[in-house]
Amino acid sequence: MASWILVPCLVKLRSEFNTIAPNRDRSSDGSVGDTAHQSSQSDHNPDETGNVPIRDADKKNEVHAIDVDADLRTPGLTMEKVVQFLIARSKSGAEKRLRYIIYNRRIWSASNGWRQQSYTGANPHDKHAHFSSSYETNREASVASWHLEDIPVALTADDKKWISAEIAKQVKAQIDDIWSFNVGKATNTPTQRADGAIVTTNLRTGAIANDQMPKLFDAIEQLTADVAELKAQVTAKS
Ligand SMILES: [Ca+2]
Ligand SMILES: [Ca+2]
Ligand SMILES: [Zn+2]
Structure with missing residues (x-):
């Protein structure tokens, strides 16, 4: 044999x-x-x-x-x-x-x-x-x-550079959406895009109504969720 x-x-x-x-x-x-x-x-x-x-x-x-x-x-x-x-x-x-x-x-x-x-x-x-x-x-x-x-692998310097750049890019994109008052884009649905346009106008004229503020909070929540997801990805890699 x-x-x-x-x-x-x-x-x-x-x-x-x-x-x-x-x-x-x-x-x-x-x-x-x-x-x-x-x-x-x-x-x-x-x-x-x-x-x-x-x-x-x-x-x-x-x-x-x-x-x-x-x-x-x-x-x-x-x-x-x-x-x-x-x-x-x-x-x-x-x-x-x-x-x-x-x-x-x-x-x-x-x-x-x-x-x-x-x-x-x-x-x-x-x-x-x-x-x-x-x-x-x-x-x-x-x-x-x-x-x-499942073995934890240490992040390399390149990984860290990539992650930092990615976080900066995503946070900046979300903040841009909010600061350009494009709330609808940040939450990304057609209705909210339309609402966002109204919020934008009203914010610019200083005439924002209370019932429009939740849309802005939605956008901020989305930003928080995106950052949390990024953090989870970073944790999974570290
Ligand atoms: Ca055997
Ligand atoms: Ca055997
Ligand atoms: Zn051996």
């Missing part, structure tokens, strides 16, 4: 790395064990034909580990962040598909409550992170989301 497959849960994990870091360096990526791995016990070895720590319930020749290059080439996103995110989810019990993670001279294992321990193996794992999966049929087969897209 020469052929092997990578367990689906790790195929999914790798594809999520590709989604959050499309330009990541892949030169230290790996799945199936090389000759060096084959001589020793490793989750990188196909489990029905190679030396692995666990005998599973099926006869599928599966590899239960991937190495992911640590260089994600994505501003604000580091392998450390991804590793800590997966450890936190595993620790909380939300994620059960991993057995252990090795990264940058440290190892975290399910069997040890995901406590950090120093890793003293020959390879320091500073160029890649190693993810070993469960050998339980349901877990290894699960392609449910790993939620890597």
Whole structure:
């Protein structure tokens, strides 16, 4: 049995790395064990034909580990962040598909409550992170989301510049609408555009009637809502 497959849960994990870091360096990526791995016990070895720590319930020749290059080439996103995110989810019990993670001279294992321990193996794992999966049929087969897209990524200087400019632009547009008394445009319905014209005239002549003031408040509320939505977008990005 020469052929092997990578367990689906790790195929999914790798594809999520590709989604959050499309330009990541892949030169230290790996799945199936090389000759060096084959001589020793490793989750990188196909489990029905190679030396692995666990005998599973099926006869599928599966590899239960991937190495992911640590260089994600994505501003604000580091392998450390991804590793800590997966450890936190595993620790909380939300994620059960991993057995252990090795990264940058440290190892975290399910069997040890995901406590950090120093890793003293020959390879320091500073160029890649190693993810070993469960050998339980349901877990290894699960392609449910790993939620890597939820990892908070710091805003770059360019992001911040863009957001500031965008906020300034939108606020200015709304204030222009209000200060040019184009209340109808700010609230953007035909009736209100018509009402807005009346308000405009009356404001200019200083003869605004009380029942027209709510239109102005509507416009201001719209401005507040737009700014709140922008803030939400900024929060989602930060
Ligand atoms: Ca198997
Ligand atoms: Ca299996
Ligand atoms: Zn590895």
